[in-house]
Amino acid sequence: MSHYGAQALTKISTKYPRFRLVRTKYIEMAREKKARSAIKDVIAREYTVNLHKRIFKIGNKHRAPKAIDALRKFARTAMGTKDVRIDARLNKAVWEHGVKNVQYRIRVRLHRKRNEDEDSANKLYTLVTYVPVDTYKGLQTMNVDATE
Numbered sequence: 059m060s061h062y063g064a065q066a067l068t069k070i071s072t073k074y075p076r077f078r079l080v081r082t083k084y085i086e087m088a089r090e091k092k093a094r095s096a097i098k099d100v101i102a103r104e105y106t107v108n109l110h111k112r113i114f115k116i117g118n119k120h121r122a123p124k125a126i127d128a129l130r131k132f133a134r135t136a137m138g139t140k141d142v143r144i145d146a147r148l149n150k151a152v153w154e155h156g157v158k159n160v161q162y163r164i165r166v167r168l169h170r171k172r173n174e175d176e177d178s179a180n181k182l183y184t185l186v187t188y189v190p191v192d193t194y195k196g197l198q199t200m201n202v203d204a205t206e
Contacts, residue, residue, distance in 0.1 A: 100182075102169045102202040106194055107132055109152075110162040118158035125152050125160045133184045137170045141183035148188035165189040167202060 112128035113121050126144060129152070133142045152160060169185040191197065 100169075100171055101137075102167060103136070103199060104165065104167045104189055104202055105132075105136065105199050106163055106165050106197050108163055109160055113160060120157075121160050122153050122157045129164075129166065129186060133166075133168050133186045137168050137184040139170060139180060139182045139184045141173070141178075141180040143183060143185050145185065145187040148186055151188045151190075163194045165191045165194070165197065 107129060109125050109128060112132075113124045116124045126149065129148070130142045130144065134140065148164075148166065151164065155161065165188070167187045167189050169187070170182055171185060173181055173183050
């Protein structure tokens with residue numbers, strides 16, 4: 059029942075009165091659900107992104123642009139910011155072998171930074187930079203000192 063919305067639970071509970079306690083519990087949980095706040099502070103993390111699973115079954119002439127879009131979407135969800143900026147070196151690394159031969163994995167560093175622009179709608183933005191590595195074996199997500 060937890061995947062039903064508050065309205066669906068109300069309809070169920072009026073039809074079946076014995077679920078009244080369950081209904082109130084889930085309605086309270088649904089109301090108390092807090093929006094995920096983007097952010098306590100400035101932070102930097104390194105991730106290995108599997109581009110292959112994100113551009114699988116994409117046509118040849120759309121693979122590199124879709125990979126950039128996938129990196130942007132990944133950064134948006136990982137850091138919780140709407141404003142995502144891709145570094146030029148990362149763009150070059152994705153496009154290195156052309157539009158259709160995008161590498162399977164890529165190592166990126168995500169910096170969540172404060173926006174310097176006062177009249178900007180977003181207080182924070184994410185800068186995505188390329189981290190060159192020899193092999194992807196054994197790499198894990200790790201926090202990095204934000205000053206680097």
